[in-house]
Amino acid sequence: MSTTDExxxxxxxxxxxxxxxxxxxxxxxxxxxxxxxxCAKCRKQSNLYECPDCGFTGP
Incomplete structure (x- = not known):
């Protein structure tokens, strides 16, 4: 998933x-x-994220 579109x-x-x-x-x-x-909701819930370029994951 990209963080920005065209x-x-x-x-x-x-x-x-x-x-x-x-x-x-x-x-x-x-x-x-x-x-x-x-977004604030994902930060507050500590949802995982993945960097779209290198695949690094974090809370």
Whole structure:
């Protein structure tokens, strides 16, 4: 699952929802440095995420 589509819409890497206008987190993958976006709900629930570039997983 991509964190952005062709129009540059950002989505949560865990659940895929559009994060525009939400209290989302933006951070770089600890392994490869790719920008990752997560929605507040997935962060609060500690849902796992996977980097779409290198496959790194985290809570």
């Amino acid at each position: 129009q540059g819409i950002r989505s949560c890497v865990s659940c895929g929802i559009n994060i525009a206008g939400t209290n989302a987190a933006r951070f770089k993958c600890p392994d490869c440095g790719k920008q990752i976006y997560r």
